[in-house]
């Protein structure tokens with residue numbers, strides 16, 4: 311996805327994967343800086359650890375409490391900090407700037423892949439783990455009017471509901487299924503990853519005919535039992551591939567300072583994930 315995006319932008323950069331153990335993360339970031347990398351993406355478990363390892367946190371990383379993108383920067387002749395590729399001279403001092411592109415990607419995937427405006431939306435959210443928390447906070451921030459949180463371990467949903475209510479008093483947050491229809495149902499549990507998994511939804515308590523659109527954060531398999539049932543019920547559906555795409559596209563924009571070639575990146579990602 312990233313290399314296809316770089317090629318489409320005409321940039322002679324390469325995106326490469328490195329396997330780094332958590333105890334070496336600080337050294338790995340320092341090494342990338344010494345080699346004048348443009349930037350880095352970080353994945354689990356590095357996203358939380360990196361919060362204390364970057365020189366500067368963007369508001370996105372601060373709010374979500376995790377860093378998934380780093381940009382290396384240095385000062386230009388006027389003293390303004392710039393991405394390294396914009397500097398003509400070799401920099402004396404390089405700083406690390408941490409961002410988070412995951413949360414925005416959730417909102418964008420729902421908006422664009424499901425064609426659903428989030429402002430005013432009533433939402434049922436399944437799952438209150440790491441992904442569920444990020445989704446709940448983003449949905450509240452983006453103007454969802456009602457959030458109904460459902461989780462196997464009810465106490466975690468209750469804790470999350472409290473946190474959302476404190477940060478976004480304007481949102482009506484409840485634990486459990488609503489009695490009325492909603493615009494959106496989001497699955498942020500891991501149910502559906504393995505074949506034979508049960509539905510993450512109790513469809514006697516809350517039937518899918520009560521929902522317009524269903525977003526499943528899982529993208530492999532491409533169609534989980536939940537998405538299949540929702541499609542058969544006539545709901546608009548999308549899987550989690552869009553989240554992967556949009557977090558990557560946003561990271562590329564942070565590094566390159568230009569709009570990401572979304573269609574090219576999506577095609578490469580689909581080929582990589584679902585192709586032969």
Ligand code: ATR
Pocket residue numbers: 436437438439440441442461462463464466498499500501
């Ligand atoms: P992630 O970072 O992907 O969110 P996580 O924090 O481990 O991972 O959260 C996994 C989510 O899937 C949780 O909401 C979890 O419910 P619990 O909080 O009760 O553990 C949910 N989950 C996992 N396996 C499940 C199962 N068999 N039935 C119902 N929910 C399940």
